Amino acid sequence: MKKVLGVFGIVAIAAIASSASAQAAGGMAGMKMDHDDQKAVTQEGPTPPGWMIRPDNAANKPETVNFVVMGPGMRVTSGNTAAIYWNPANTASGAYTISGTFGVREIPLHDAIGLVWGGSDLGGDKESYGYFLVYGNGTFAVKHRSGTNNKTDVHTVVAQTANAAIKPADKDHGATSNKLAVKVAADSVRFYVNDVEVAAVDGKNPMAPSSGIYGFRVNHGISVHVAGLAKQ
Secondary structure (H helix, E strand, O other): OOOOOOOOOOOOOOOHHHHHHHHHHOOOOOOOEEEOOOOOOOOOOOOOOOOOOEEEOOOOOOHHHHHEEOOOOEEEEOOOOOEEEEEEEEEOOOEEEEEEEEEEEEEEEEEEEEEEEEEEEEOOOOOOEEEEEEEEEOEEEEEEEEEOOOOOEEEEEEEEEEEOOOOOOOOOOEEEEEEEEEOOOOEEEEEEEEEEEEEEEEEOOOOOOOOOEEEEOOOOEEEEEEEEEEEE
């Protein structure tokens, strides 16, 4: 049975400035409320054992995403639901690297997938986690959430920025694949796409958590296969 819980810098180049501005105007890039214009999906089988889902919108029902085991990994079809996905057994502390490959089959250019790390109380009123997003248009961002309010409790750590290491989707709602990694050390948290470092923040930054649950995030209108999600 699907487990769904309640309520859930770097300067961008001119070519993406208007896209980033529009994203922010829509209310917190990467954390928008659910989109009624996205096609509805239904659950096609059992969810991966032990895994949990928290949609941004508390009103969402279990059938608003399709989350299943597929080959050596998991597949998510998100429809109109943005959510985080995690297994409580997956925790990390000290010096470590979290990585995973996101084989996107469909993604709007303005929306994103990514890694979640340093999570705590993910099913409660004091949810907190960092997340590293890659957008369909070849940009990335680093954010932090500390609370249930989709507007006031989401904070930008690294602004949405283009980087040549990211493989953008071939078109709007097109396909791509990127390997993402978050490397946590005592003095820094570093972010990689396809083994290329794209950003780093001070390890003492309170919005760059050092320990907790790890998992991933899938925003609206996305079909993605997540493989190799692991801690090293």
